[in-house]
Amino acid sequence: MALVLRTTSQIMGHHAELERRSAEGYRALAERHPEHRDVFNRLADENQRHMARVERAYRLGVTDAFEVGFTPNPLDPGDYTLEEFSGESLEEDVATALRNEETVIRFCLDAAKTSGELLPDLPDTFDRLVRGKRKRVELLGSLT
Amino acid sequence: MSHRTVNELKVGGVMVVLEEPIKGVIELKNYIDGEWVESEASETRDVVNPATLKTIAKVPVGHREDVKAAVDAAKDAFPRWRRTTPLSRARYLMALKQLLEENFEELGRVVTMEHGKIIDEARGEVRRGIENVEMATGIPSLMMGYNAEDISRGIDEVLIKQPLGVFACVAPFNFPFMVPLWFMPYAVATGNTYVVKPSPWTPLSMMKITELIDEAGFPPGVINLVNGEVEPVSEILENPGVKGVSFVGSTKIGRDVIYKEAAARGKRVQAQCSAKNFLVVTPDADVELTVSSLMSSFYGNTGQRCLAGANLVFAGDDQGFMDKTLGVIKERAAAIKIGYGLEEGVQMGPLQAENRKRRVLGYIESGLEEDAMLTMDGREFSCDPYPETCFLGPSIFEGVSLDMTIAREEIFGPVMSVLTAENLDEAIGMVNSSVYGNAASIFTTNGGTARRFQYDVECGNIGVNIGTAAPMAFFPFSGMKDSFFGDLHGQGRDAVDFFTENKVVIQRWP
Numbered sequence: 009m010a011l012v013l014r015t016t017s018q019i020m021g022h023h024a025e026l027e028r029r030s031a032e033g034y035r036a037l038a039e040r041h042p043e044h045r046d047v048f049n050r051l052a053d054e055n056q057r058h059m060a061r062v063e064r065a066y067r068l069g070v071t072d073a074f075e076v077g078f079t080p081n082p083l084d085p086g087d088y089t090l091e092e093f094s095g096e097s098l099e100e101d102v103a104t105a106l107r108n109e110e111t112v113i114r115f116c117l118d119a120a121k122t123s124g125e126l127l128p129d130l131p132d133t134f135d136r137l138v139r140g141k142r143k144r145v146e147l148l149g150s151l152t
Numbered sequence: 153m154s155h156r157t158v159n160e161l162k163v164g165g166v167m168v169v170l171e172e173p174i175k176g177v178i179e180l181k182n183y184i185d186g187e188w189v190e191s192e193a194s195e196t197r198d199v200v201n202p203a204t205l206k207t208i209a210k211v212p213v214g215h216r217e218d219v220k221a222a223v224d225a226a227k228d229a230f231p232r233w234r235r236t237t238p239l240s241r242a243r244y245l246m247a248l249k250q251l252l253e254e255n256f257e258e259l260g261r262v263v264t265m266e267h268g269k270i271i272d273e274a275r276g277e278v279r280r281g282i283e284n285v286e287m288a289t290g291i292p293s294l295m296m297g298y299n300a301e302d303i304s305r306g307i308d309e310v311l312i313k314q315p316l317g318v319f320a321c322v323a324p325f326n327f328p329f330m331v332p333l334w335f336m337p338y339a340v341a342t343g344n345t346y347v348v349k350p351s352p353w354t355p356l357s358m359m360k361i362t363e364l365i366d367e368a369g370f371p372p373g374v375i376n377l378v379n380g381e382v383e384p385v386s387e388i389l390e391n392p393g394v395k396g397v398s399f400v401g402s403t404k405i406g407r408d409v410i411y412k413e414a415a416a417r418g419k420r421v422q423a424q425c426s427a428k429n430f431l432v433v434t435p436d437a438d439v440e441l442t443v444s445s446l447m448s449s450f451y452g453n454t455g456q457r458c459l460a461g462a463n464l465v466f467a468g469d470d471q472g473f474m475d476k477t478l479g480v481i482k483e484r485a486a487a488i489k490i491g492y493g494l495e496e497g498v499q500m501g502p503l504q505a506e507n508r509k510r511r512v513l514g515y516i517e518s519g520l521e522e523d524a525m526l527t528m529d530g531r532e533f534s535c536d537p538y539p540e541t542c543f544l545g546p547s548i549f550e551g552v553s554l555d556m557t558i559a560r561e562e563i564f565g566p567v568m569s570v571l572t573a574e575n576l577d578e579a580i581g582m583v584n585s586s587v588y589g590n591a592a593s594i595f596t597t598n599g600g601t602a603r604r605f606q607y608d609v610e611c612g613n614i615g616v617n618i619g620t621a622a623p624m625a626f627f628p629f630s631g632m633k634d635s636f637f638g639d640l641h642g643q644g645r646d647a648v649d650f651f652t653e654n655k656v657v658i659q660r661w662p
Contacts, residue, residue, distance in 0.1 A: 011497065012497075013497075014489070014497060014499060015270070015272050015496070015497060015498075015499060016272050017270075017271050017272045017275070017496060018496050018497050021496055067256055067275070067279070068279070069279075070272065070275045070276045070279050071276040071279055071280055071622070072269075072272075072273040072274075072276030072277050072280065072452065072453065072457075072620075072622070073276070073280075073448075073459075073618075073620040073621075073622035074276075074448065074620075075444045075445060075447065075448040075452075075619075076272035076273065076276060076448070076452075077270055077272050077273065077448065077452060077499040077500070078444055078447040078448050078451075078452075078484070078488075078499060079444075080440060080443070080444055080484065125444055
């Protein structure tokens, strides 16, 4: 059976994985493009904060009384994978970063919808993250 | 292991089993008067992870002397603890709450390892337990009495809430972390001292809590832990030093042993017992919301909770609606992933022990013998690569009538019995025909129907479009009829009243 995200814990886990990988990518870009080191490091730090914010919302809201294990609309993690950075140029790397940001935003939006069926407290957190991530897209776009 | 991220173990993006916090085999001890001590009983029993069948601990069978020592320590600690201000007592609980948060993930995984429930459910249990500690930290306000000035000229009357002494709890296997915390935080917050006896099937969660109690710095004797089986319970019931007992478990034990024996000795008792919960669905219900709730209610915790759905009643004589809803239920039930609760993506873990599975199998046989239609057979399942010993898939019986054993008795497993009622009146009558009165839910979009249901149904916990009507810490976990014996329930203000005596002072100063 193909892996799907059907429980709250799995959705949290995949989100954490996306944020972690995104942060790793920005740390690498900070080394590769020192003229924008501060920006990339800031984005990586923000990834960590986003991961912590969702995990906190989950831990504070989780309860066995809701449908934590039974989403009717499981997500396919294959729909939300991040691209590797080519490192060929700043323009190429920023373009990849923008596509990755859009992937994470799409995941957060879908997770907001699905997690609402599992744990009513979570959608707001994902929606707030999306607002923050849209600003990141603007910032990245200004680098090239 | 504190503050681990949720999923630290992955291979190539595929979830694997989360790291187990318990390594090897733990030899369990008692915690008495602030010290970890050996039981007077030399015999032990194995604590087994029901998913992997690995022995993870050895727990002493317990001895009366263990309880006597714990009660003596609690009695000695009581006078000083009672004089500790409510605000200071609350601060100990705040310290405990902080430690529980820091160890949240480990605690959840321990619950999964000893009980078998999936990690989301285990974390949910930990959260609900912590909520009771949080609630109890409000004791400076919660414990306030009241007064009336000038009940007669120059005479005032004051009500004071006072602690009584030593209380004890006999906890069940199905919520090893949460249930002791339904009681203990309120008991000690109000100035009493405490003895906890966890289930010998699942004693590790309470051991972990007790380690954190020790770390939080509670004075010796205020909270004590005694492991064991029957003997410690007998001593709790008979020891004159114990002022009250909280119990969660079967009606047979709760009513015929705990309530009877403790009440006969003048102790306070709150015995939360068995259940047979009806979930009523009307044809105007929102199918999507209803089915998701039903899945969690019937199959969450592998059906091993006193709030689990047992009988699903379609009210309203709408065959088309029933067929459609049952069709979605069967589709979802067939897709439930069964396995080890620490494996991400697993939706239903094993029964807690092999004998519990045998009991459920017995009920499935009973349903077949009584001519109910087994339209989904939970005996056919896959839990690969785990041993099948304690696992069972979801079952659905259709064509069930109230006279059948499976409709009347608590199965405590992942079995749904489907009944029909011509209308709401008949459905409510079916709910009220049960000897139990723990929980009932209705799924409807009609407010009048919902109100009628909550008004007329004789159950303590009612859900309206909620499958598992689990009261929050600031409400009592209610229950009626053969589901509860006593007067005051666990949690909320009931808990504060259970653990305090009202003293009235009438005063005149010349």
